[in-house]
Amino acid sequence: MATEIVMPQMGFDMKEGKVARWLKKEGDPVRKGEPIAEIETDKAVVEMEAFGAGVLRKVLVHEGRTVPVGEVIGFIGAPDEALPGTASAPAAPAQAPAAPAEAKRPVAPAVAPAPAAPGGEVVASPIARKLADEMHVELRQVTGTGPGGRITKEDVLAYVEKRKAAPAPAEAPARPAAPAPAGEQVIELSKMRLAIARRMAESKRTIPHFYVQVAIDMTEAMTLRKGLNEALGGGVKVSVNDMIVKAVAATLGKFPLFNASYVDDKVHVHPQVNIGIAIALDQGLIAPGILDANRKSLVEIARASRDLAERARQGVLKAEEYTSTTFNVTNLGMYDVDNFTAIITPPQSAALSVGAVKPQPVVRDGRVVVREMMVVTLCIDHRVTDGAQGGLFLKELRAALENPVSLLL
Amino acid sequence: MATITYREAISGALHEALQADPRVFIMGEDIGDYGGSYAVTKGFLKEFGPDRIRDMPIAESVIVGTGIGAAMGGMRPVVELMTINFSLLALDQIVNIAAKIHYMSGGQITVPLVIRTVSGGGNQLAASHSQSLEGWFASMPGLRVAVPATPYDARGLLRTALKDNNTTIFVEHSLLYPLKGEVPDDWYTVPFGKAEVKRQGKDVTIVSYLRMTQVALRAAERLAQEHGIEAEVVDLRTLRPLDVEAAVESVKKTNKCIVVEETWRTGGFGAEVVGQIQEAAFDFLDGPVMRVAGKDVPMPYARKLEQAAIPSEDDIIRAVKAPA
Numbered sequence: 044m045a046t047e048i049v050m051p052q053m054g055f056d057m058k059e060g061k062v063a064r065w066l067k068k069e070g071d072p073v074r075k076g077e078p079i080a081e082i083e084t085d086k087a088v089v090e091m092e093a094f095g096a097g098v099l100r101k102v103l104v105h106e107g108r109t110v111p112v113g114e115v116i117g118f119i120g121a122p123d124e125a126l127p128g129t130a131s132a133p134a135a136p137a138q139a140p141a142a143p144a145e146a147k148r149p150v151a152p153a154v155a156p157a158p159a160a161p162g163g164e165v166v167a168s169p170i171a172r173k174l175a176d177e178m179h180v181e182l183r184q185v186t187g188t189g190p191g192g193r194i195t196k197e198d199v200l201a202y203v204e205k206r207k208a209a210p211a212p213a214e215a216p217a218r219p220a221a222p223a224p225a226g227e228q229v230i231e232l233s234k235m236r237l238a239i240a241r242r243m244a245e246s247k248r249t250i251p252h253f254y255v256q257v258a259i260d261m262t263e264a265m266t267l268r269k270g271l272n273e274a275l276g277g278g279v280k281v282s283v284n285d286m287i288v289k290a291v292a293a294t295l296g297k298f299p300l301f302n303a304s305y306v307d308d309k310v311h312v313h314p315q316v317n318i319g320i321a322i323a324l325d326q327g328l329i330a331p332g333i334l335d336a337n338r339k340s341l342v343e344i345a346r347a348s349r350d351l352a353e354r355a356r357q358g359v360l361k362a363e364e365y366t367s368t369t370f371n372v373t374n375l376g377m378y379d380v381d382n383f384t385a386i387i388t389p390p391q392s393a394a395l396s397v398g399a400v401k402p403q404p405v406v407r408d409g410r411v412v413v414r415e416m417m418v419v420t421l422c423i424d425h426r427v428t429d430g431a432q433g434g435l436f437l438k439e440l441r442a443a444l445e446n447p448v449s450l451l452l
Numbered sequence: 453m454a455t456i457t458y459r460e461a462i463s464g465a466l467h468e469a470l471q472a473d474p475r476v477f478i479m480g481e482d483i484g485d486y487g488g489s490y491a492v493t494k495g496f497l498k499e500f501g502p503d504r505i506r507d508m509p510i511a512e513s514v515i516v517g518t519g520i521g522a523a524m525g526g527m528r529p530v531v532e533l534m535t536i537n538f539s540l541l542a543l544d545q546i547v548n549i550a551a552k553i554h555y556m557s558g559g560q561i562t563v564p565l566v567i568r569t570v571s572g573g574g575n576q577l578a579a580s581h582s583q584s585l586e587g588w589f590a591s592m593p594g595l596r597v598a599v600p601a602t603p604y605d606a607r608g609l610l611r612t613a614l615k616d617n618n619t620t621i622f623v624e625h626s627l628l629y630p631l632k633g634e635v636p637d638d639w640y641t642v643p644f645g646k647a648e649v650k651r652q653g654k655d656v657t658i659v660s661y662l663r664m665t666q667v668a669l670r671a672a673e674r675l676a677q678e679h680g681i682e683a684e685v686v687d688l689r690t691l692r693p694l695d696v697e698a699a700v701e702s703v704k705k706t707n708k709c710i711v712v713e714e715t716w717r718t719g720g721f722g723a724e725v726v727g728q729i730q731e732a733a734f735d736f737l738d739g740p741v742m743r744v745a746g747k748d749v750p751m752p753y754a755r756k757l758e759q760a761a762i763p764s765e766d767d768i769i770r771a772v773k774a775p776a
Contacts, residue, residue, distance in 0.1 A: 168707075168737060170707045189775060
């Protein structure tokens with residue numbers, strides 16, 4: 044019995060996904076668990092695994108096409124088994140019922156190239172077919188605007204334009220580059236790097252960022268941390284970042300606008316607080332989430348973050364872990380960085396950049412003392428909220444971290 | 453270079469042929485004393501005399517038949533059928549003798565005959581005097597059919613016809629006679645079987661001939677001005693031999709084609725043009741090759757009805773803009 048490949052739900056609010064790239068061709072063998080396609084959601088490009096073993100028998104939804112979650116996009120099965128009828132597969136708009144008397148096609152049945160597909164043959168003009176062939180366009184993906192839904196040359200060209208604008212890695216037409224000057228090294232970007240490049244550029248292009256900064260006195264927190272880790276006895280270690288995550292999660296509970304997304308002139312406040320912690324990998328950066336962080340204890344957060352870092356390095360994160368984050372925390376403290384400003388990861392509307400904890404001279408009660416100081420920068424989407432709220436958020440965060448016992452509650 | 457009318461271009465070519473070659477002579481109704489019903493042979497009788505400019509009775513079969521006989525005998529006659537409607541009375545002579553005798557005699561007999569005639573409507577001459585039948589002759593092996601749209605082509609094609617050893621149906625249009633155009637002072641000819649791009653464009657190919665080429669050119673101007681569409685107009689110039697190469701090359705560029713002709717749509721020669729174009733340019737077409745042609749009616753006498761029956765600039769513009 045053939046296994047259906049279904050557009051997966053890869054995020055709690057995911058409604059549809061785009062098949063960015065098939066990693067297997069029809070006829071290729073597939074092992075259970077092997078990555079079979081790259082699915083693009085509005086949050087990330089994610090690999091999906093095969094849930095069955097066999098051969099990729101049929102691709103129903105081709106690269107570049109977006110379908111609702113749950114739709115069958117292909118079949119895995121034995122090389123010779125019959126595939127179930129796929130009457131449920133919605134026909135592309137281009138498939139007008141095979142044109143009646145107008146049928147200009149003088150093609151003898153023996154010559155018919157197009158596979159008999161569920162919705163019938165695609166109606167496309169000769170030049171449209173020629174172009175589609177040359178430009179590697181799957182006609183089923185194209186919307187036809189000619190009479191009777193015929194795909195015209197314009198339609199194919201419009202599709203190619205759209206495909207260029209879409210960030211599918213499958214596209215990549217080699218632009219004839221100027222010959223590199225001697226000694227210059229040209230680096231091919233990894234999938235992850237490309238995805239980051241695209242997402243960050245889009246973020247900066249569309250989100251009006253502004254930044255609010257505060258220096259937090261972490262002296263008490265560092266003391267508490269030491270004591271905690273001694274008490275825990277080595278099984279789990281609580282890090283500075285874990286405490287920050289806990290504090291941020293609690294603060295987000297009180298400032299829900301920072302746990303939201305700006306979509307089409309509306310702000311969607313998320314019910315779950317999923318804090319993404321940025322983890323550096325060889326090939327780039329990933330920010331898997333500690334889900335429901337505001338309902339986890341500090342120790343649970345510590346365990347979760349350790350586990351995430353471990354699995355991130357092994358490359359075995361679950362898709363929902365990095366597609367459902369609502370607020371990211373990036374910590375560059377380990378590099379002794381004083382402070383920095385991050386770029387908000389869409390569709391989030393805020394993020395926290397964390398610097399190193401360093402002994403600094405500060406003024407307390409009119410006297411200069413040395414305290415463990417850490418500067419954080421809150422990055423905010425100005426469409427959602429503004430400076431005053433940012434200030435209040437940081438005030439709350441700072442209060443939590445400067446009275447760290449509250450983190451144990 | 454001189455700017456002359458279509459009428460003058462034809463008249464001049466006849467005049468120079470009469471002067472250069474004593475074998476050339478003209479026969480037709482009202483071509484001598486009257487100077488030609490469209491004034492093409494005005495003054496010829498006086499200049500060349502009644503032996504070479506011969507008024508004939510209203511007997512088209514005789515006109516063509518004697519022309520055939522003279523041609524077979526070594527002369528190079530130019531006969532006139534006042535309108536192509538009257539060719540119906542000479543069809544047997546044209547189709548069964550003029551077109552075929554060279555073949556049927558195993559090449560022994562030639563009929564170097566030019567049959568000049570006027571095609572088309574638009575003058576309220578009603579059903580029996582407004583037909584466009586040149587397409588019929590274009591189907592016949594053995595004939596040449598010339599359909600000039602400009603003074604330049606008229607003179608150039610007529611010169612070629614006068615030198616050709618086959619029978620040429622040289623088709624003129626009454627509404628084209630006053631059309632002015634540039635014609636070189638030096639000798640030139642226009643070959644049979646060579647269409648010409650009269651206007652360059654990238655958005656759509658309009659193929660036409662005779663008066664419809666002029667209508668298409670005006671429609672193309674309006675398409676550019678009013679709709680930002682650049683039409684390429686291909687003028688066939690001769691229907692037999694037929695050259696679709698220019699049209700096919702054009703379609704490879706524009707991916708859209710419309711064939712415009714004055715005759716009735718059903719079975720009009722335009723259908724042949726469409727057939728040849730789609731055979732050669734199928735893979736380049738964004739839609740079927742469409743036709744704009746005369747309505748399938750006997751030509752009405754009433755002015756507005758007549759205008760509605762003949763393809764207009766508006767009809768062409770509408771066809772270009774319609775999804776097809």
